[in-house]
Each structure stands twice: as structure tokens, then as C-alpha cells.
Amino acid sequence: MLQITDLAKYYNGQPVFSGLDLQLPAGRFQVLLGPSGCGKTSLFNTLTGVTPADEGTITWQGQTVPHLGSLCAYMHQKDLLLPWFSLMDNALLPARTRGRDMAGARVRAENLFSRLGLDGYESHRPNQVSGGMRQRCALVRTLMFDRDLILLDEPLSALDAITRQRLQHLLLLLQTEFAKTILMITHDVDEALLLADDIFVSSSLPMTLIRRIQLNQPKPRAFDDPDLLHIKADILAHLVKGKAV
Amino acid sequence: MNRSGLTALGLITFLLAGWEGAVRIWTVPVFILPPPSLILKTAVVQAPMILPHAAVTGAEIVLGIVLALATAIPLAIAMFARPVLEKALSPFLVASQAIPVFALAPLLVIWLGYGMASKVFMAWIIIFFPITVSLVQGLKSCDPEYRTLFSLMGASFLKTLTLLYWPWALPRFFAGLRVGVSVATIGAVIGEWVGAQQGLGFLMIQSNARLQTPLVFAAILWLAAMGMALWTLVGTLEKKIITWNT
Numbered sequence: 398m399l400q401i402t403d404l405a406k407y408y409n410g411q412p413v414f415s416g417l418d419l420q421l422p423a424g425r426f427q428v429l430l431g432p433s434g435c436g437k438t439s440l441f442n443t444l445t446g447v448t449p450a451d452e453g454t455i456t457w458q459g460q461t462v463p464h465l466g467s468l469c470a471y472m473h474q475k476d477l478l479l480p481w482f483s484l485m486d487n488a489l490l491p492a493r494t495r496g497r498d499m500a501g502a503r504v505r506a507e508n509l510f511s512r513l514g515l516d517g518y519e520s521h522r523p524n525q526v527s528g529g530m531r532q533r534c535a536l537v538r539t540l541m542f543d544r545d546l547i548l549l550d551e552p553l554s555a556l557d558a559i560t561r562q563r564l565q566h567l568l569l570l571l572q573t574e575f576a577k578t579i580l581m582i583t584h585d586v587d588e589a590l591l592l593a594d595d596i597f598v599s600s601s602l603p604m605t606l607i608r609r610i611q612l613n614q615p616k617p618r619a620f621d622d623p624d625l626l627h628i629k630a631d632i633l634a635h636l637v638k639g640k641a642v
Numbered sequence: 643m644n645r646s647g648l649t650a651l652g653l654i655t656f657l658l659a660g661w662e663g664a665v666r667i668w669t670v671p672v673f674i675l676p677p678p679s680l681i682l683k684t685a686v687v688q689a690p691m692i693l694p695h696a697a698v699t700g701a702e703i704v705l706g707i708v709l710a711l712a713t714a715i716p717l718a719i720a721m722f723a724r725p726v727l728e729k730a731l732s733p734f735l736v737a738s739q740a741i742p743v744f745a746l747a748p749l750l751v752i753w754l755g756y757g758m759a760s761k762v763f764m765a766w767i768i769i770f771f772p773i774t775v776s777l778v779q780g781l782k783s784c785d786p787e788y789r790t791l792f793s794l795m796g797a798s799f800l801k802t803l804t805l806l807y808w809p810w811a812l813p814r815f816f817a818g819l820r821v822g823v824s825v826a827t828i829g830a831v832i833g834e835w836v837g838a839q840q841g842l843g844f845l846m847i848q849s850n851a852r853l854q855t856p857l858v859f860a861a862i863l864w865l866a867a868m869g870m871a872l873w874t875l876v877g878t879l880e881k882k883i884i885t886w887n888t
Contacts, residue, residue, distance in 0.1 A: 447790065466793065481885075542794075
């Protein structure tokens with residue numbers, strides 16, 4: 398369980414966000430949705446410890462922590478694979494940077510490679526495989542962080558519909574098969590609707606949570622689900638209102 | 643041979659033929675402008691005499707390059723790791739380039755003597771700058787999203803440097819190195835002009851004074867060949883090392 402209480406960040410005396418409260422029960426997929434320019438990047442940087450918070454506390458499994466930098470894994474819409482390493486070496490990066498037991502890590506990575514249909518491609522370079530394979534490799538790397546909490550940074554934005562569908566399935570594996578707790582921060586409503594168990598809608602500057610929506614629709618979801626379209630209209634109304642204030 | 647290679651070959655043949663023809667038609671004296679055929683002949687026939695000089699100049703250039711690499715790489719990394727250092731040192735780096743090397747050459751000969759040291763130093767000054775600047779730029783060009791990824795992996799600076807920043811900077815580093823080696827000959831030759839007992843620059847000055855113009859050109863030809871060989875070597879090395887940038 399991740400608990401964020403009264404988190405605040407100021408920039409030149411102006412709050413980017415203040416009094417931000419969020420609770421993430423273990424194993425849930427939660428999405429913080431705000432208009433673009435709502436301070437998404439600032440929140441992300443504060444949570445990961447790139448820039449420290451000015452106020453508030455972050456608690457992970459009962460322990461107060463300064464930030465989530467050493468507790469979470471990170472997945473981005475870009476695969477962020479290093480072109481000079483093979484897929485296997487890319488997947489092993491988290492183990493390598495922390496100087497972990499490499500033999501054990503390799504066995505785990507090999508298992509994940511075969512689970513995600515990448516076996517036989519261990520020694521291929523990222524530019525030798527398809528975009529979908531690169532994303533699967535990025536997923537293996539995310540799992541190799543060996544952390545229960547995953548931060549997603551607009552993972553499906555700027556993708557075409559087919560890639561979006563494919564990656565949606567892949568990201569859902571994080572929750573369904575690997576039992577991760579996921580916090581996604583995005584300005585993309587569709588992305589939130591496809592993936593979230595809970596959506597927190599925020600207004601922009603200062604970022605304030607204005608609506609919480611629980612989604613019980615089974616996943617994977619389809620874009621044109623009437624229920625989702627209904628919710629989408631509601632969210633958009635709130636986003637527009639939030640922005641006008 | 644590819645199209646660009648053929649074009650280059652055609653262009654050079656055309657220029658040389660024009661030169662050869664013009665010199666013969668207007669019977670220009672050899673000590674003013676020798677025809678290319680004579681230059682080539684001199685470069686080959688006199689090779690036993692030219693080669694020891696070429697070896698000296700070549701050694702100066704190579705030592706200059708090695709010295710430049712040994713100093714530019716640590717400095718660039720330090721400047722990248724500590725932006726304060728970059729801010730503090732940048733004016734000095736630029737100033738070092740604003741001073742013409744020609745102006746320094748006589749002083750360097752006074753300080754370091756007529757031997758190889760002053761020429762190696764000259765080559766070093768010239769090569770050092772493009773390598774340092776391009777490497778710093780290359781290191782800084784790393785995508786911030788990759789940096790976030792590495793910081794979340796808990797990677798130390800050294801790990802991030804070797805696994806991320808360094809390979810990321812390699813293409814720019816090689817671009818700088820290529821500029822460096824192609825101008826390295828200038829430093830060594832100027833050093834030899836000012837004061838030396840051997841080297842291609844020394845041979846050029848000596849032959850020039852005796853109006854042995856074909857020999858001057860022959861020395862230039864050897865110098866150009868050395869420069870091109872170095873350029874090709876760096877290019878080959880780059881292709882061998884950077885295999886992912888396709």
C-alpha cells in the first residue's frame with residue numbers, strides 16, 4: 398500500500414501541487430489524470446526523488462520514505478532500450494547497475510524472455526527486432542527491477558491504435574500476472590480508461606484532485622465500450638471545468 | 643567503387659590533368675610550379691630520404707593525439723560530472739583556441755627545445771579542443787528519460803557513465819576526434835617550421851630555401867597521405883566500435 402499525504406511542491410513560491418493525497422492499495426492499477434501542463438512532470442520528479450518534495454509524506458508499506466526512487470520501477474511510452482546492448486543485456490541492466498547476483502538474474506530474465514515470447518532473440522540488438530518485441534523487452538526490464546511498485550509515464554500516448562491495443566495487453570500483465578501495484582500519470586483520457594481500476598482526475602496548477610472514478614469494467618477493454626464513453630464524457634467535463642478555474 | 647568515390651576520382655583526375663597541361667603549355671619553371679607527374683616522381687624516388695622525416699612528423703602527431711586523448715577524455719568527463727567546472731573552464735578553453743598556434747610556436751620552441759617535445763605539444767593543443775568540446779556535448783546530449791531510468795535503477799555515476807553516457811557520446815566523440823586528427827598535422831608542421839632538425843616541416847623549409855620546389859610538394863604529398871591515413875584509421879575504428887547506429 399502506497400500512501401501519499403499532503404504532498405506539496407512549490408515553484409517560485411507558487412504551488413505546482415499542494416495538499417495532494419493519494420492511496421494506492423497493493424495490486425491496484427491507479428491513474429492520475431490531469432490536463433497537460435498540470436504538473437505531471439513535477440509530480441513524477443517529486444515521487445522519484447529527482448526533485449525533493451517541499452511538504453508532505455510518502456509512506457510505502459507502513460514505512461515513511463523520502464521518495465520512491467529506490468522502491469519503484471519505471472516504464473515509459475518509449476521502450477528506452479540501449480541500442481548498444483543486446484535484448485538480454487538490456488533486460489539485465491537493473492541487476493547490473495545494482496551489482497546483483499548476475500547468474501540468478503540471468504536465469505530470471507531467461508524465464509521472462511520465454512514467458513513473453515522473446516526466446517531466441519536474447520542476443521539481438523533492439524534495432525534488429527520489431528517495435529512490439531522492444532516493448533516486451535522493456536517489460537522484462539521493468540520486471541527485473543524486482544520492485545512491487547511501478548510508475549507508468551504516459552505509456553500509451555502517441556501510439557497508433559494497433560500498437561496501443563498490443564501494449565495495453567502487455568501492461569495489464571504487470572497487474573494480472575506479476576501482481577504489481579501501479580501508478581500511472583497521464584493526460585490521456587483513453588489511456589486511463591483502458592487501464593485503470595481507479596481514476597483520479599486533477600485540475601491544473603495547482604494540481605488538485607477533483608474527481609475519483611472507480612472502474613469495474615473487465616480488462617482488456619475496448620475503446621468503444623458505451624460505459625467507458627459515458628465515463629469519458631464525464632471526465633472531459635471535469636477536466637474542462639478544472640482547467641477553467 | 644561507389645558513385646561519390648567515382649566523382650571524387652574524376653574531379654581529382656580533371657584537376658591534375660589541367661595542372662599538368664597548364665604547366666607544360668606555358669612552360670612554367672619547375673622551381674615555381676612543378677607538374678604533378680614530377681611531384682609524384684620526386685615523392686617516390688626520394689622516398690628513402692623523405693621517409694625518416696615523415697616518421698618523425700608522424701610520431702609527433704601520434705604522440706600529440708595520444709596526449710590529447712589522455713587529457714581530453716578525463717577533463718570532458720569531469721566537466722560533465724561537475725557543471726561548475728564546465729562553466730569555470732569554458733572561457734579558458736575558448737581562449738586557448740582564440741590564440742593562434744602560430745603565435746605560440748616560437749615560444750614553445752624556446753621553452754621545450756628544438757626536439758620533438760615542442761611539436762608534440764603544438765599538436766596536442768590543436769587536437770585537445772575539438773575532442774573535449776565534442777565529448778562534453780555528446781555526454782550532455784543524453785536523453786533525460788534514460789537518465790531517470792538509470793537513477794531509478796539506483797545506478798552509480800560510474801555505472802551510468804560506462805553503460806549509458808559514454809556509449810551515448812561516442813558518435814560525437816569520434817566526430818571530434820576526426821576533426822582533431824585532420825588538423826593535427828598543422829600543429830606538428832608549424833612547430834617544425836619554427837625550429838627543428840628533422841621532420842616534414844623542416845624538409846619543406848629547407849627545400850623551399852634552396853628552390854627545390856618539387857621536394858616541397860613531395861613533402862606536402864606525404865603529409866597529406868599521412869593525414870588521410872589517420873582519418874581513415876579513425877573512421878574504421880568508429881565503424882568497428884559503433885555498430886548500433888544504423
